[in-house]
Amino acid sequence: MTDANPESREVKSQDTPVQDARQSSNFLRDIIAEDVRTQKFGDAQIQTRFPPEPNGYLHIGHAKAICIDFGLADEFGGKTNLRFDDTNPEKEEQEYVDSIQADVRWLGFQWERLCYASDYFPQLYDWALQLIKIGNAYVDDLTADQIRQHRGTLTEPGADSPWRNRTVEENLDLFARMKQGEFPDGSRVLRAKIDMASPNLNMRDPVMYRILHATHHRTGDQWCIYPMYDYAHGQSDSIERVTHSMCTLEFADHQPLYRWYIEHLGIFPSQQIEFDRLNITYTLLSKRKLIQLVQEKRVHGWDDPRMPTLSGLRRRGFTPEAIRTFVAASGVSRTNGSTDIEMLEHFQRDDLNRRASRAMAVLHPLKLVIDNYPEAKQEFVEVANNPEDPSAGTRQVPFSGEVFIDQDDFREVPPPKYYRLSPGREVRLRNAYFITAHSVVKDATGNIVEVHCTYDPLSRGGNSPDGRKVKSTMHWVSAAHAISAEIRLYDKLFTKPDPGDVEEGQDVLSNLNPNSVEILTRARLEPSLANAKLEDRFQFERVGYFCLDPDSTAEKLVFNRTLPLKDSWAKIEKKAGA
């Protein structure tokens, strides 16, 4: 292991969950350990790569691949390249290149080299010439439709193209002219000459190059022929001397082709190993479909806090540490399952519980008037910034005779097992005083608009000298000192555990949760929150974890709820109702 890279060191120094996950085995680690033991790659160090196509934003599924690619290389003292698989100019954009780099860094990883498949276009072209010369590739004049027809089916072999046996000279001439731009899009392709009867469709003379008169985000109009994924990927790995090329399971059928190119070219033998994709309940992890949500404006953008993108999760308040811990804890195998979203939420709460500063915020304010509190008096009570972490210190929070409490914390007629405030009952205002409710004031329609109570001046700080106990502690905000903010509460984007579980003829959009966001405009917050910064993480006590949204301005604060706190009263209530 090397200490040269502080960021990847930080990954290693994660606390127990990751350590635990690392102690137990996984098949990828076993393969690499065995290859190291047998010196399969001689003296070469372990080299991996994370190879996204810049055609969208990274999501938490990519986080798994990133943790595997970077994490495993690092464990074995190796390096990882970030390589953009930019072989299709029609779908790729610089915006995505930029966001991907930002997201990988945010997750906590640092690449060895920044690479682009497009950097290898000249080499790939030379190798294509080489394959033509040894009779392993040919130019095909068939249309896309005809090629499909010749491919055969899952159960029937394909048929050779009539152009399959052109001479080397003719192939060389035609391929050079394809590159020169003599031919229109779709008129010809270069194909590998393998086996049209192979049971593996990928081996039925796969297309190596297609003609695309499109402007590439990096190479501009320099090229009008572009290599296919299969022709570019293995060779790019080989050029970078990647020892272990980890990818997801759907590429398993491509592995024979990956090897075929490398063997016929006689180049560095990178090896492909497949693992299962990350699936999470109630979460859509398909780049193609996420792009649809963005383009059809079903969400407010790639970084909408409801999105499973890394930028969405970041804006929502999720932390790289929790995402990494979750990925490590959910493991890697070759089965296709779906991890409960509760596990992600657990690791995020666990992280935030230890680190987030506490604050008091009342989301649905109800005025509480303390009748025996001296008029015009105000004072400050001392409050711990984080009870989990004494080193976080304390702060002074203003208190006065009128405070806001949450509407949920008062019931005129308390249901069974309801411990919070109700007429005649004594509870604690957190870090302040014991209070006892006496009466309510209602408006014309019967809604409670004010609760009147008395306080016990001897209970300052939250304890009564006579040892009296209360069953409930409630958060509050002094009415005279409270600040306002907009609060955005998020729920699952989809209503079904598998968003792809749809009725005939419907698509995933039919499973969108119409109530995935709720905006609260009347919330009252303790004044210290006026100084919140974008990167701060808060626990609004008894409510949930929150962070400032970039939409915030000096005049108007906006907070996003990352996750609610676990709520056992809600569970009791739900059970009683059911």
Place this chain on the structure above:
RNA sequence: UGGGCGAUCGUCUAAUGGUAGGACAAUGCCCUUUGGAGGCAUUUGUCUAGGUUCGAAUCCUAGUCGCCCAGCCA
């Protein structure tokens, strides 16, 4: 119906021929100046049928079920 891959608590994942364990979830109790956190306890599992073996989640055979593949996408 061709090929590839897979199958362990509700979920995810360990056990590499030798005690089926962990995490999440759930349930109960304890504790608590957050009905948060924490602590303790509990429940549930090797797809099926054969076989090899002193011994099988693991090896063999047959079956069942699931996922992937017929882009000039990646």
